[in-house]
Amino acid sequence: MIERARNFLWHNARTLEQRWFEHAFDGGSAQAVVRAVLAYRNxxxxxxxxxxxxxxxxxxxxxxALRALQLFGEAEAPEQAESVLTWLNATCPDGSVPFGLSTSQGHPMAPWITADDQGGLLITSQIAAALHALGVDDPWLDRATDYCWHHVDQLAQTHPYELRGAAMFLDEVPDRARAELVAEKLGHLKPSTEGYAEGEGLEPHQYAQKPTSLARAWFSDEELEKDLDALERGQQEDGGWNFNFPAFTPITHFEWRSIATVDALLTLRRYGRIS
Known part of the structure; x- marks a missing residue:
């Protein structure tokens, strides 16, 4: 399985995902991952x-910024969060992060991205989770964490990606007792997929991204094992995995497939399906 995925990535992936895969599975250096991410820094x-x-x-x-922080987490490079925090303090000083900023207007983006400068739980929760996972201590993160707690506590209607963001936040935030209580409540929510493409949605392993995730309790053993079986069978003939949302422009097809491929392998390894 890993060899077939490796062949797919050498054929189709960006240098970034190739470096990420090498670090995760072939003993490649973490610093090579960091350098690949830094090529995108402004x-x-x-x-x-x-x-x-x-x-x-x-x-x-x-x-x-979210993707950079997540990859710095994979590379165990918390020092690289400093520049992102500088940018977040300048652009989102109240700790609430928009899906997209109006500075991107006039440049290509997927039609589902709203570049309206309006902060929300969707991205704030994931950025806060990534910073907590890196062990960062910063006043901006304190504000973002307070924002997430306020909105997660009140969450009554949601969609799959927002619920996943909340689950990611609860997995990493330091207040574990509070996180466990809120996770139990969120497990009863039924996220709406109204407006999604046919077949688009999230599977159990995308909420419970590791066996210790609080969202693991949202699913029975049978549900999770069935989901992991499907993930394992999802490797395509060319060695890569697919993703279940539209590619808004052709170049993103193989970019997202490469990300999905490394993500699938890491998930299967975390759950003991591959070594």
């Missing part, structure tokens, strides 16, 4: 240039 400390495939163009955007 002078303002943020990230652009399609680091997150659905938001093209050069301007620093929240989706790119």
């Amino acid at each position: 002078d303002d400390g943020g990230y652009g240039y399609g680091l997150e495939p659905d938001h093209r163009g050069p301007t620093s955007q929240p989706l790119h």
Whole structure:
């Protein structure tokens, strides 16, 4: 399985995902991952240039900052969060992060990205989770954490991606007792997929991204094992995995497939399906 995925990535992936795979499975250096991410950094400390495939163009955007932080987590490079925090303090000083900033208007982006400068739980929760996972201590993160707690506590109607963001936040936030109580409540929510493409949605392993995830309790053993079986069978003939949302422009097809491939392998390894 890993060999077939390796062949797919050498054929189709960006240098970034190739370096990520090498570090995760072939003993490649963490610093090589960091260098690949830094190629997307702007002078303002943020990230652009399609680091997150659905938001093209050069301007620093929240989706790119999130992806950078997540990859720094994979590389165990918490020091790299400093420039992102500088950018977040300048652009989102109240601790609430928009899906997209109006500075990206005029550049290509997926039609589901709203570049309206309006903060929300969707991205704030994931950025806060990534910073907590890196062990960061910063006043901006304190504000973002307070924002997430306020909105997660009140969450009554949601969609799959927002619920996943909340689950990611609860997995990493330091107040574990509070996180467990809120996770139990969120497990009863039924996220709406209204407006989604046919077949688009999230599977159990995408909420419970590791066996210790609080969202693991949302699913029975049978449900999770069935989901992991399907993930394992999802490897395509060319060695890569697919993703279940539209590719808004052709170049993103293989960019997202490469990300999905490494994500699938890491998930299967975390759950003991591969070594």
